[in-house]
Amino acid sequence: MSTLQKQPDLPEPAYPEVDSMLSRRFGKEVANYFAGSPLNRLGFLRADNTFLSRAVKHPSTSFLLCNELQPLVEPNTPAGQGKLHFVKYEDVKPVIGEDPWAHPEEDQIKAYNSEKYIPQMIFLGLDEKVTTGGLEYEGKNLYKGAPYFAVDVTPRESVGSACESLLAAQKEKGYEISKGRMMDLDPSHAAIYAAARQLLDWNARNPYCAGCGHKTMSVNAGFKRTCPSKDVANNASERPPCVTRKGVTNLSFPRTDPTVIMAILNHAGTHILLGRQGRWPPHWYSTLAGFAEPAESIEEAVRRETYEESGVLVGRVVVHSTQPWPYPANLMIGAIGQAVPQGEKINLGNDPELEDAQWFSLDQVREALSNGVSGLDEPAGSKYKEGGLRLPPGTAIANQLMTAVVNGVFTGANSKI
Amino acid sequence: MSTLQKQPDLPEPAYPEVDSMLSRRFGKEVANYFAGSPLNRLGFLRADNTFLSRAVKHPSTSFLLCNELQPLVEPNTPAGQGKLHFVKYEDVKPVIGEDPWAHPEEDQIKAYNSEKYIPQMIFLGLDEKVTTGGLEYEGKNLYKGAPYFAVDVTPRESVGSACESLLAAQKEKGYEISKGRMMDLDPSHAAIYAAARQLLDWNARNPYCAGCGHKTMSVNAGFKRTCPSKDVANNASERPPCVTRKGVTNLSFPRTDPTVIMAILNHAGTHILLGRQGRWPPHWYSTLAGFAEPAESIEEAVRRETYEESGVLVGRVVVHSTQPWPYPANLMIGAIGQAVPQGEKINLGNDPELEDAQWFSLDQVREALSNGVSGLDEPAGSKYKEGGLRLPPGTAIANQLMTAVVNGVFTGANSKI
Numbered sequence: 008m009s010t011l012q013k014q015p016d017l018p019e020p021a022y023p024e025v026d027s028m029l030s031r032r033f034g035k036e037v038a039n040y041f042a043g044s045p046l047n048r049l050g051f052l053r054a055d056n057t058f059l060s061r062a063v064k065h066p067s068t069s070f071l072l073c074n075e076l077q078p079l080v081e082p083n084t085p086a087g088q089g090k091l092h093f094v095k096y097e098d099v100k101p102v103i104g105e106d107p108w109a110h111p112e113e114d115q116i117k118a119y120n121s122e123k124y125i126p127q128m129i130f131l132g133l134d135e136k137v138t139t140g141g142l143e144y145e146g147k148n149l150y151k152g153a154p155y156f157a158v159d160v161t162p163r164e165s166v167g168s169a170c171e172s173l174l175a176a177q178k179e180k181g182y183e184i185s186k187g188r189m190m191d192l193d194p195s196h197a198a199i200y201a202a203a204r205q206l207l208d209w210n211a212r213n214p215y216c217a218g219c220g221h222k223t224m225s226v227n228a229g230f231k232r233t234c235p236s237k238d239v240a241n242n243a244s245e246r247p248p249c250v251t252r253k254g255v256t257n258l259s260f261p262r263t264d265p266t267v268i269m270a271i272l273n274h275a276g277t278h279i280l281l282g283r284q285g286r287w288p289p290h291w292y293s294t295l296a297g298f299a300e301p302a303e304s305i306e307e308a309v310r311r312e313t314y315e316e317s318g319v320l321v322g323r324v325v326v327h328s329t330q331p332w333p334y335p336a337n338l339m340i341g342a343i344g345q346a347v348p349q350g351e352k353i354n355l356g357n358d359p360e361l362e363d364a365q366w367f368s369l370d371q372v373r374e375a376l377s378n379g380v381s382g383l384d385e386p387a388g389s390k391y392k393e394g395g396l397r398l399p400p401g402t403a404i405a406n407q408l409m410t411a412v413v414n415g416v417f418t419g420a421n422s423k424i
Numbered sequence: 425m426s427t428l429q430k431q432p433d434l435p436e437p438a439y440p441e442v443d444s445m446l447s448r449r450f451g452k453e454v455a456n457y458f459a460g461s462p463l464n465r466l467g468f469l470r471a472d473n474t475f476l477s478r479a480v481k482h483p484s485t486s487f488l489l490c491n492e493l494q495p496l497v498e499p500n501t502p503a504g505q506g507k508l509h510f511v512k513y514e515d516v517k518p519v520i521g522e523d524p525w526a527h528p529e530e531d532q533i534k535a536y537n538s539e540k541y542i543p544q545m546i547f548l549g550l551d552e553k554v555t556t557g558g559l560e561y562e563g564k565n566l567y568k569g570a571p572y573f574a575v576d577v578t579p580r581e582s583v584g585s586a587c588e589s590l591l592a593a594q595k596e597k598g599y600e601i602s603k604g605r606m607m608d609l610d611p612s613h614a615a616i617y618a619a620a621r622q623l624l625d626w627n628a629r630n631p632y633c634a635g636c637g638h639k640t641m642s643v644n645a646g647f648k649r650t651c652p653s654k655d656v657a658n659n660a661s662e663r664p665p666c667v668t669r670k671g672v673t674n675l676s677f678p679r680t681d682p683t684v685i686m687a688i689l690n691h692a693g694t695h696i697l698l699g700r701q702g703r704w705p706p707h708w709y710s711t712l713a714g715f716a717e718p719a720e721s722i723e724e725a726v727r728r729e730t731y732e733e734s735g736v737l738v739g740r741v742v743v744h745s746t747q748p749w750p751y752p753a754n755l756m757i758g759a760i761g762q763a764v765p766q767g768e769k770i771n772l773g774n775d776p777e778l779e780d781a782q783w784f785s786l787d788q789v790r791e792a793l794s795n796g797v798s799g800l801d802e803p804a805g806s807k808y809k810e811g812g813l814r815l816p817p818g819t820a821i822a823n824q825l826m827t828a829v830v831n832g833v834f835t836g837a838n839s840k841i
Contacts, residue, residue, distance in 0.1 A: 036740055042721035050717070051732060051775040147773035201719035209718065212667070212675065215637035217630040222637070230717075250629070257681055257753060258629065261718045264674055265682045265755055299755060300467070300647075301626065301678045302618035304459035305746040315468060323453055326743035326757075329722040336674060338682055338716065340743075340757070356564035358468040 039330035040402035044198035046132030053228040059108035062154040069093035071157045089192040092182040101169040120239035121222040124164035129206045129229035131155040157203035205333035219249040267308045268296035269342045270408035282364035291397040294405040315358040320350025330404040341404040456747035457819035461615035463549030470645040476525035479571040486510035488574045506609040509599040518586040537656035538639040541581030546646035548572040574620030622750035636666040685713035686759045687825035699781035708814040711822040732775040737767025747821040758821040
């Protein structure tokens with residue numbers, strides 16, 4: 008093999024100038040909704056308070072405001088083109104203070120006071136496509152672009168009235184805190200919001216140390232929680248020893264729960280296994296899904312969840328694509344699998360999660376992907392014929408998996424299976 | 425498409441009789457070390473104390489004993505054929521008691537006493553290949569096989585002397601608690617141990633509720649921790665409200681941290697990017713790896729980690745296989761990626777994790793896979809020539825990824841890329 012050969016049915020991918028380090032999509036790759044962030048996270052600068060302090064005050068910097076995890080958005084945008092509305096340093100300063108990263112992290116930990124409320128901030132990354140007027144920071148390399156932060160502006164504690172004033176001023180300008188799940192954003196804004204939501208939520212959900220029961224504090228620009236050894240609120244007396252203070256521990260880092268979601272074909276490759284929950288609208292089905300468990304591979308998790316929910320026994324499993332899902336912290340790993348010949352019988356008696364599961368022909372699924380997709384709480388589209396199969400929209404990885412199957416990706420002459 | 429077409433270069437996979445619901449491997453699928461468990465977990469029976477009570481006392485049941493997370497093993501087994509040694513109910517009864525699941529879970533939670541030490545047990549699943557003499561349990565379906573449990577027999581608290589007696593009796597018979605990482609087990613025992621270790625460790629690491637700071641208790645046969653509303657040790661007075669008591673919360677369930685590990689090809693497909701840490705033996709390299717972060721797809725995590733550690737910019741990413749890694753709770757998602765033409769320059773200046781990273785030719789890697797593989801703390805094999813490239817052994821997914829690349833899987837005429 009001297010060069011990577013491409014699939015004969017695809018054009019040679021064009022590689023344009025690299026306009027951002029990490030945000031482009033490639034070849035046959037499916038970038039699912041909530042993935043595809045335009046930002047370079049620069050995780051190695053999260054403990055660098057000089058960088059953070061400069062970034063927070065820079066004129067090119069954007070702040071995403073979240074109230075109870077819901078973001079500030081532009082009003083009246085068409086579906087799929089929703090926009091987050093970002094504010095500037097001067098807007099948010101009354102909430103976050105003049106310079107939240109004035110001091111090195113080490114000093115902030117020493118000054119930890121469990122009774123002092125600090126609104127949660129997250130450093131989301133740099134938009135490197137901004138080449139004019141952006142921040143330039145000389146670390147070991149030169150980093151250039153427009154910084155993005157998320158700020159929790161839920162009106163509470165010492166910043167209650169500052170948050171209320173900020174939100175009122177934005178409302179005056181026509182911007183509003185959104186309601187419900189954010190499934191109608193422009194894809195790049197969806198990815199920015201996903202990171203903001205998941206990290207704000209993780210910090211809020213984990214105020215106490217699971218290792219010792221004491222309160223923890225947010226460090227690393229929102230990407231770590233540490234269990235300080237002293238607390239100013241308690242006369243700075245020494246706290247009991249905590250395992251999280253020795254070496255690296257996963258308790259200190261954000262949690263992401265891997266889940267599996269799978270389009271399962273029968274052995275002949277003519278039908279797809281879909282299931283439905285009782286609370287879903289009539290005729291609405293989706294691919295089976297569930298959490299991966301400790302110490303199993305994704306391939307095993309796909310087989311186990313399919314067996315538990317439907318009784319179907321799966322052989323070969325191939326991963327298709329993945330989708331972050333920030334409600335609250337899932338990583339959906341999308342797979343395509345094939346039933347074994349003796350394992351196609353549906354049995355809902357193991358785990359009573361599904362109301363029904365059925366084998367649908369590829370033609371039925373193809374038809375429904377054209378005419379019957381909608382969000383769970385949306386009406387079916389105008390092309391939908393009552394009684395026909397309904398399926399999730401393109402923002403759901405379930406839809407992308409079924410689309411790949413009916414288009415013969417993974418199962419045709421250049422099979423991945 | 426009327427049938428699933430197989431890769432022309434592979435024989436049609438044989439589908440033997442299904443001898444176990446979930447444990448077989450299929451076609452081109454790579455089952456990595458620590459995956460491929462022979463047990464059906466039957467997760468939906470974990471809250472069924474009637475099932476658990478019968479399983480724990482059944483003559484076909486096997487108990488894996490762990491002391492400080494290290495398992496009881498058979499002595500003097502050849503590398504790759506190591507065996508866990510399982511004991512019987514009568515052996516372990518002095519530690520776990522007559523019937524640890526005598527009462528429904530609901531009643532156990534009501535009787536919660538934070539000062540009472542209960543040795544941690546995990547229900548690992550049923551070996552359904554055991555068709556004679558196994559447990560038969562009629563739930564909504566009929567479940568048959570030999571049950572497996574893990575038990576924490578670390579000598580401590582009220583069971584200190586019972587654990588010591590049990591371990592001494594096993595030592596007398598020639599069985600021993602192992603030392604170090606368990607990388608030499610027979611693959612099916614490796615998978616059983618991985619689940620035991622990860623779940624015992626998760627329970628031990630999380631004695632307190634991250635939501636409210638109070639002590640939690642293990643339920644669901646070791647797969648859940650709950651924050652009881654009352655504690656007998658505190659006069660059964662009502663505890664403060666806790667968010668984990670309302671609805672479903674990820675804080676109650678075991679944590680698994682998704683990580684990415686990737687064989688990155690240069691754009692022409694002639695070289696693989698490998699890196700090394702300073703503490704590794706000379707000439708020892710491996711594929712790059714790192715934790716997935718909140719709200720990014722696996723494909724994005726592969727690109728970000730490769731950029732952070734090596735400066736290389738990656739285009740297309742395809743998942744190859746996955747590997748559970750119970751030290752302490754990782755799920756390694758193995759991928760193969762391709763650098764973009766302008767992104768092949770190595771720059772170690774971003775994240776100082778690696779001492780070196782280099783592009784190695786496929787021939788160099790092929791040669792090292794044949795003659796230079798060993799564990800990190802093992803000597804190189806007899807065929808190794810001093811100064812040559814050294815690589816991780818076949819139990820590491822890194823080795824499987826490189827093997828797939830040099831064999832042309834994913835990159836040949838039937839490319840997955």
